[in-house]
Amino acid sequence: MSKTQTQPKTINLNEKYGIDKEMAHLLEFCNGHENFKKFFLNHFKRRIIVIQISDKKSDIYIWNKKYRYYERILNAKTLGKEISNLIHETWNPIYEDVKQDYNEALQNKDKEDLESIKLVKELEYLKKIVKRVIEQIENFNFLSSVLSGVLTDSTLSENELNNLDTQHDYINFRNCKVNLKTGDISKRTPDDFITEYIDFDYNEESKKEREMGGAKIGFYSNFQAIFAKIHFYGLF
Numbered sequence: 001m002s003k004t005q006t007q008p009k010t011i012n013l014n015e016k017y018g019i020d021k022e023m024a025h026l027l028e029f030c031n032g033h034e035n036f037k038k039f040f041l042n043h044f045k046r047r048i049i050v051i052q053i054s055d056k057k058s059d060i061y062i063w064n065k066k067y068r069y070y071e072r073i074l075n076a077k078t079l080g081k082e083i084s085n086l087i088h089e090t091w092n093p094i095y096e097d098v099k100q101d102y103n104e105a106l107q108n109k110d111k112e113d114l115e116s117i118k119l120v121k122e123l124e125y126l127k128k129i130v131k132r133v134i135e136q137i138e139n140f141n142f143l144s145s146v147l148s149g150v151l152t153d154s155t156l157s158e159n160e161l162n163n164l165d166t167q168h169d170y171i172n173f174r175n176c177k178v179n180l181k182t183g184d185i186s187k188r189t190p191d192d193f194i195t196e197y198i199d200f201d202y203n204e205e206s207k208k209e210r211e212m213g214g215a216k217i218g219f220y221s222n223f224q225a226i227f228a229k230i231h232f233y234g235l236f
Contacts, residue, residue: 013126017094030133033142037149040083043090047190048079048154051161058151061195067174068188070195080147087137095130102127164193173202 014024022042026035041048046063049070053059060079061070073079102123110116136142156164170177172194176185185204188194 013098013122017097017126019094023090027129027133030129030136033145033149036083036087036137036142036146037153040086040146040150041153044082044086048150049160049193050151050155051164052155058155060151060154063190067197068194069172069197070190070193072195076147076151079150080143083146083150084137084143088134091130091134095127095134098123098127098130160193165195167192167194171202172197174199175201176204178202 013019019027022039026039029035046065047070048063049061051059051061058076060073060076062073062079062082063069064071102120105116105120105123108116109120137146167177169180171180172188174197177188177192177194178185185202
């Protein structure tokens with residue numbers, strides 16, 4: 001290269017394909033299921049809790065965004081599918097983009113242009129390691145190891161177990177929770193650790209009716225829900 005020529009700017013492939021530091025680490029060390037476990041837990045948008053029943057039995061719950069409670073899933077296979085889906089949804093589009101760019105770079109490669117040759121090699125390598133990540137999660141034994149790690153990290157501590165379904169000052173309806181002392185209505189959060197609720201909506205208009213003097217109407221509009229809650233806890 002002559003002195004008058006300028007060095008072409010190197011393309012940051014990670015930045016181009018939206019590969020952050022955590023993703024780059026996973027690419028570099030994709031043989032370790034521990035890295036996949038961390039990646040899944042950091043990117044899965046719904047919290048998971050696991051209740052250890054015995055040495056061989058656990059109950060698994062995933063946060064239900066619609067009804068805002070922890071919904072029990074039938075078995076660990078369901079969670080395994082969530083892990084696999086997240087990896088595929090994250091990496092498959094990246095792989096397709098890299099593969100397309102690689103094919104184009106290969107067609108346009110100029111043997112006299114060192115930067116052109118370098119780009120082809122970098123894309124070829126990136127395509128290879130992204131594909132390796134996808135293939136890893138498709139391996140049953142590897143996925144089982146990732147799943148095991150996720151279950152272990154999501155198991156509730158003794159203190160957390162003591163907080164499970166313990167909001168006795170509240171009635172939990174499908175659409176909200178109601179404070180029995182104040183009548184205040186609020187949304188559940190994952191930190192409430194609620195796994196069950198009365199399966200119909202609370203009529204929020206009833207509180208307004210009471211405040212406007214329609215106490216009798218408001219009372220009867222939610223009487224069924226209150227009765228169901230009392231019956232649910234076995235108070236009579």
